Amino acid sequence: MPDHYAVIGNPVAQSKSPLIHAEFSRQTGESIRYDAILAPVDEFARAVADFRQQGGRGLNVTVPFKLDAFRMCDRVSGRADAAEAANTLVFEEGHIFGDNTDGAGLVRDVTSNLGFPLAGKRVLLVGAGGAARGVMMPVLEREPCILVIANRTPQKAYDLQQRFSDHGKVVAVAYHDLRGEHFDLVINATSASLYGELPPLPVGIFAPRSLAYDMMYGKGHTPFLQFARLQGAEYLADGVGMLVEQAAESFFVWRGIRPRTDVVIKMLRPEA
Ligand code: NDP
Numbered sequence: 381m382p383d384h385y386a387v388i389g390n391p392v393a394q395s396k397s398p399l400i401h402a403e404f405s406r407q408t409g410e411s412i413r414y415d416a417i418l419a420p421v422d423e424f425a426r427a428v429a430d431f432r433q434q435g436g437r438g439l440n441v442t443v444p445f446k447l448d449a450f451r452m453c454d455r456v457s458g459r460a461d462a463a464e465a466a467n468t469l470v471f472e473e474g475h476i477f478g479d480n481t482d483g484a485g486l487v488r489d490v491t492s493n494l495g496f497p498l499a500g501k502r503v504l505l506v507g508a509g510g511a512a513r514g515v516m517m518p519v520l521e522r523e524p525c526i527l528v529i530a531n532r533t534p535q536k537a538y539d540l541q542q543r544f545s546d547h548g549k550v551v552a553v554a555y556h557d558l559r560g561e562h563f564d565l566v567i568n569a570t571s572a573s574l575y576g577e578l579p580p581l582p583v584g585i586f587a588p589r590s591l592a593y594d595m596m597y598g599k600g601h602t603p604f605l606q607f608a609r610l611q612g613a614e615y616l617a618d619g620v621g622m623l624v625e626q627a628a629e630s631f632f633v634w635r636g637i638r639p640r641t642d643v644v645i646k647m648l649r650p651e652a
Pocket of ligand 1: 443482485506507508509510511512531532533536569570571572573574577578579580595596597619620622623624626
């Protein structure tokens, strides 16, 4: 019987994780079964317990359960602890270990796949939800010159500033404070693209040779990426690379083998 894994979320039908892990399994020869589980929003714990009961070895956790997943762990990695959210669960003898691979996925995509080093760069993180929180620590570990966070609800950005200010120069601002500022990397970690909307970013925020990165994927050129192109950002990227890299990191946590990601990114982004 192959070891059993799954992604759990609500909704989950749109998830590309089963496809990605099937490809990792084929590529590495690791025999795994990987499904998608739709959990009712108020029955996450029961759905996880059922999966464990049936012999499940690990889960990827997606919206809206990453915080619940973190809270149910007996042991967590430093990066899950920093984010207070888990997207990867490992079921050990009587214990649940939680990890968060989102930030590592983003950083690997930006620095390795896109060849854009973060050290010394001015980085703007737009949004302060679960995804933003997950990438704060891994981005700060790359020692950018400054990490600015802007969010529609400013208090959430200030909370992140407080939480992470021991790890680097972190400044929270309201959108209108961004006027006159410019950045080498602007990461859209809001869900605005999901609704075809653009966060209220002022013009002129993209420095020469800057990268605009939208965590959203599968929506083509989002309003954020269109805005970035018009504003002179030199490089544009969607979140497909992050998605595949965070999956590879989860696969490594479970199986101890790092699969190749380039072929899978290409598979999911055939037009590139
Ligand atoms: P959350 O619901 O936790 O946070 C949503 C964030 O978006 C909040 O900061 C919210 O602001 C902001 N927001 C929502 N709508 C707007 C808008 N119209 N204008 C400005 N700000 C807005 O979501 P997540 O953090 O989990 O996910 C964010 C995005 O990242 C999603 O698009 C998701 O698909 C993507 N993602 C991609 C991954 C990948 O692997 N590529 C991995 C994880 C996430 P406020 O606080 O004011 O409500």
